[in-house]
Amino acid sequence: MRYIVGLVLFAITLFGEEIKWANSWNEALKLAKEEQKLIMLVVSQPHCGACQFFKDITLEDDEVISEVNRYYIPITLDIDEVPNNLYVTATPTIRFFTPQGKKIRYKIVGGLNAKQFLPRIRKLREVFYQHRR
Numbered sequence: 699m700r701y702i703v704g705l706v707l708f709a710i711t712l713f714g715e716e717i718k719w720a721n722s723w724n725e726a727l728k729l730a731k732e733e734q735k736l737i738m739l740v741v742s743q744p745h746c747g748a749c750q751f752f753k754d755i756t757l758e759d760d761e762v763i764s765e766v767n768r769y770y771i772p773i774t775l776d777i778d779e780v781p782n783n784l785y786v787t788a789t790p791t792i793r794f795f796t797p798q799g800k801k802i803r804y805k806i807v808g809g810l811n812a813k814q815f816l817p818r819i820r821k822l823r824e825v826f827y828q829h830r831r
Contacts, residue, residue: 715763719772726773730797736826737795738770738819741786743777748809749790759812762819769823794822802826 720726730737740757742749756762766772780786784793784801792806806818 714760715767717757717763717766717772719774721773723773726771727799730771730795730799733771734797735769735771736797736802736823737799738766738772739784739793739795740772740774741777741780741784741789741791741793742774743789746789751811752790752809756810756812756815759816761816762812765816765819765823770819796826 720729726737726739729735740752742753757766777786777789786793788807790807790809794802794804796802802822804822806815810818
């Protein structure tokens with residue numbers, strides 16, 4: 699019986715939901731316009747411990763995955779690929795954009811855990827959708 703329970707738990711984690719990342723800025727913009735979702739840009743760099751934590755722990759949390767997939771079009775870029783007008787100097791930095799691609803004057807900096815990250819993206823989403831009514 700323990701073997702079956704272990705196998706079922708393994709299968710659930712193996713086939714669990716993942717964040718649906720856009721492959722490019724143009725794809726993210728197209729999807730955001732079609733689905734009327736905010737764009738969430740995650741900027742990271744290799745050899746960044748906080749970036750690795752954010753990616754491996756925070757962005758693997760089931761509640762984070764659900765929130766991001768439901769309300770955001772996520773995309774990730776290396777810090778070297780980010781346009782200068784975004785002023786990203788630390789990683790990870792998470793920037794947000796309207797469905798039309800306009801930069802929102804709100805960002806999250808640092809390798810937050812899910813408990814810290816979720817309230818921030820939920821609040822941004824709530825404010826955005828309230829103003830759209």
